[in-house]
Amino acid sequence: MTPINRRRFLAGAGTAAVGTAAASAGLASTASGAANPTPGEIVAGQGLLDRVPFDGRYQAGILTPRQDQITIVALDSLAPSRSALALVLQELTGRMRALATGGPAAQAPLDAPPPDSGTIGPVILPDQLTITVAFGPSLFDARYGLAAQRPPGLIEMPRFTNDEIDPARAGGDLLLQICANHRDTVVHAFREIMRVLDGSFAIRWTLDGFVGENRGPSARSSTRNLFAFRDGTANPDVTDSALMHRLVWVNPGQGPAWAVDGTFQVIRTIRMHVEFWDRVGLEEQQTMIGRVRTTGAPLGGTNEFENPRYDLDPHGRRIPLNAHIRLANPRTNATANRRILRRSYSYHRGIDAAGTLDQGLLFVAFNQDPARQYAVIQKKLSIEPMIDYITPVGGGYYFAPPGTGGPRGWLGESLFAT
Amino acid sequence: MWLRRAALAALAAAALASGGCGSQASSLSHAEQRYTKALEAADAPPAVGFEQPVPAGFLRAPIAEYRHYAEGVAAGLAPEVQAVQAALARNDRSAAEAAWSVAFAHYLSLGAVYGEFGTLNQSIDGLPGGLPGGVDDPRFTGLHRLEYGLWTGQPLRRLEPVAARLRADVRQLTRVLPTVALPALDYVTRAHEILEDAERDFLSGTSVPWSGQGVLATQASLSATNVVFRTLGPLIGQPLHSNIAGRLAILGQVFSSIRKDHGGSLPTLGGLRPQEREQLDGATAGALQALQSIPVYLNTTPTRPTPKLPG
Numbered sequence A: 001m002t003p004i005n006r007r008r009f010l011a012g013a014g015t016a017a018v019g020t021a022a023a024s025a026g027l028a029s030t031a032s033g034a035a036n037p038t039p040g041e042i043v044a045g046q047g048l049l050d051r052v053p054f055d056g057r058y059q060a061g062i063l064t065p066r067q068d069q070i071t072i073v074a075l076d077s078l079a080p081s082r083s084a085l086a087l088v089l090q091e092l093t094g095r096m097r098a099l100a101t102g103g104p105a106a107q108a109p110l111d112a113p114p115p116d117s118g119t120i121g122p123v124i125l126p127d128q129l130t131i132t133v134a135f136g137p138s139l140f141d142a143r144y145g146l147a148a149q150r151p152p153g154l155i156e157m158p159r160f161t162n163d164e165i166d167p168a169r170a171g172g173d174l175l176l177q178i179c180a181n182h183r184d185t186v187v188h189a190f191r192e193i194m195r196v197l198d199g200s201f202a203i204r205w206t207l208d209g210f211v212g213e214n215r216g217p218s219a220r221s222s223t224r225n226l227f228a229f230r231d232g233t234a235n236p237d238v239t240d241s242a243l244m245h246r247l248v249w250v251n252p253g254q255g256p257a258w259a260v261d262g263t264f265q266v267i268r269t270i271r272m273h274v275e276f277w278d279r280v281g282l283e284e285q286q287t288m289i290g291r292v293r294t295t296g297a298p299l300g301g302t303n304e305f306e307n308p309r310y311d312l313d314p315h316g317r318r319i320p321l322n323a324h325i326r327l328a329n330p331r332t333n334a335t336a337n338r339r340i341l342r343r344s345y346s347y348h349r350g351i352d353a354a355g356t357l358d359q360g361l362l363f364v365a366f367n368q369d370p371a372r373q374y375a376v377i378q379k380k381l382s383i384e385p386m387i388d389y390i391t392p393v394g395g396g397y398y399f400a401p402p403g404t405g406g407p408r409g410w411l412g413e414s415l416f417a418t
Numbered sequence B: 001m002w003l004r005r006a007a008l009a010a011l012a013a014a015a016l017a018s019g020g021c022g023s024q025a026s027s028l029s030h031a032e033q034r035y036t037k038a039l040e041a042a043d044a045p046p047a048v049g050f051e052q053p054v055p056a057g058f059l060r061a062p063i064a065e066y067r068h069y070a071e072g073v074a075a076g077l078a079p080e081v082q083a084v085q086a087a088l089a090r091n092d093r094s095a096a097e098a099a100w101s102v103a104f105a106h107y108l109s110l111g112a113v114y115g116e117f118g119t120l121n122q123s124i125d126g127l128p129g130g131l132p133g134g135v136d137d138p139r140f141t142g143l144h145r146l147e148y149g150l151w152t153g154q155p156l157r158r159l160e161p162v163a164a165r166l167r168a169d170v171r172q173l174t175r176v177l178p179t180v181a182l183p184a185l186d187y188v189t190r191a192h193e194i195l196e197d198a199e200r201d202f203l204s205g206t207s208v209p210w211s212g213q214g215v216l217a218t219q220a221s222l223s224a225t226n227v228v229f230r231t232l233g234p235l236i237g238q239p240l241h242s243n244i245a246g247r248l249a250i251l252g253q254v255f256s257s258i259r260k261d262h263g264g265s266l267p268t269l270g271g272l273r274p275q276e277r278e279q280l281d282g283a284t285a286g287a288l289q290a291l292q293s294i295p296v297y298l299n300t301t302p303t304r305p306t307p308k309l310p311g
Helices: A006-013 A015-024 A039-045 A082-101 A183-197 A241-247 A274-278 A282-289 A324-328 A374-383 A385-389 B002-017 B030-041 B056-089 B093-108 B118-125 B142-151 B156-179 B184-203 B214-235 B240-261 B274-291
Strands: A069-077 A130-135 A174-180 A201-210 A263-272 A345-351 A357-367 A390-400
Touching (some): A082 A130, A082 A183, A183 A201, A274 A357, A282 A324, A282 A385, A324 A374, A357 A390, A385 A390, B093 B156, B118 B156, B142 B156, B184 B274, B240 B274
Antiparallel strands (some): A069 A174, A130 A390, A201 A345, A263 A357, A263 A390
């Protein structure tokens, strides 16, 4: 994320327009100062002016630190031909770029339907919006002549032990991951993007997610999932470029040339049976996870980021051998290469047929090779005691192509150039 | 109250007879005396739990009683599967569905022993979710394979081998059941887990996807839970005992009233009236809120301090 220069942004977007937006929201536009912030200061304080660069070697929304809000959308292509599909992707990229960059919303004559819904006002503030595109394995079937270009790792998500996958909540030709600091920005972007996709793509399934607020103790502390445990503690360091090229990005020689600098995205909608979980003793909860619920420290420790030192606990007397964190990441040299980059969210989608809360984890992970990484971890987790409290109900394997490379590029360009 | 004390004395005697507290003495061990005393005192509050773990010997008699119950249930399964086979042979789908429902509910009323006989449980009661071939996977067998075939219009002839296999598996179950271990920790946990599973899998409909027999399945789970609670009852002090008994009774009444309003049989999930649905969901959740205290209350192992992480 690049914090954008507020003065330059306001100049570019038209200060008057932001002022108008603020005024219409009932914000007084008066002299600067803590007591009477200007409209620009108000939106800056909420992160609304923060912008994530859209164009680049890699797509945004992968190494980008998690924004607070997400919507995942899976779509099936209705495009009649390969060239029609490529055209839609070009148009989609243009719309995504405009939304992520921000600026005055497009206008039309008064008697025409407005080209922007206007739900976030006349000036689109970037709000760290990222929209990440990925292709499902089904896009590489016979329809568009892309079969030979399918990255070998892009297969239909295997059925893992304990899976109860609902086909209506899984798969899809195209996946969009829309993230931003605020929910209204995500909802607006989804709606605008569908104007481009309507007629060419049908929505197959969608799911909204959120991140728990950081409630400390430090800015670095991981936030909690809906089982109340801190999640994401042991994620690999996204600022370590060499590590990202070992674990996340596809390098030359690893599959078709067009896929270089892309990555495999794994989505799992994991229902968490929270009422059941809440009726389990804390000690049992902690031994299932392997961490202390309050601090997030590995059992026996005091600080979240402590090394659990499995080498000193070979029989699992401190952290059981089937604890979640131990199975998922044994922290040995041999297992270092199977780590994944997690970017998960919590979801709450109402109630189920039995009137119980339909809450869970919208698991999002990026990895270089699911067969070597995600699938291995998931198979190890098949014996964890936590399986009684969760049910994987949806998701899929997808491939996020490389970034646009620059302001003239489009997502999928390298694939369709083949 | 004298009833509870009498039951306790009987329990203690059973524990001694089975060598539960070491064979050194003809009197109760210190742990058992402490627990007995605390239980008697618990006719008054505190509501939940004792300071000390329950002596494991006290759970021998309840577990033995449950095992006896489960063996009886298992023995009854074979003729019920036979009834399914007979209906299939007559090519009578609705009779086969009715016979299936009886056998399915009866199997679920095994309750607390589920999961203790591993692969046999999978082949009798497994769902196709984790199988690579889904509903077409050859390893998809048993009650749910029959459910799938019966309610999706598959030719009944094709289900006959499935039913034959189920009958063999059920026979095997009666042989295996007397030998399965039922550890104390598992048993007291099942006091709430049977109904937890029912709420998660049956009331939601996810584990009865074709028949919709979630109401029947939940009632079978309640039956098993009632037996577990009855066996553990003498070990549970007041007011917790009354609270649980009351919640279980309310749930039982909900089933009776639904049955009465539907001509003497339980409807499918889809056949519940909205008000019945709310009462059933609510009474199940209420029972679970009460039952959640049993595992900690009847914990047989003292909490062990976690070794410190050297740092």
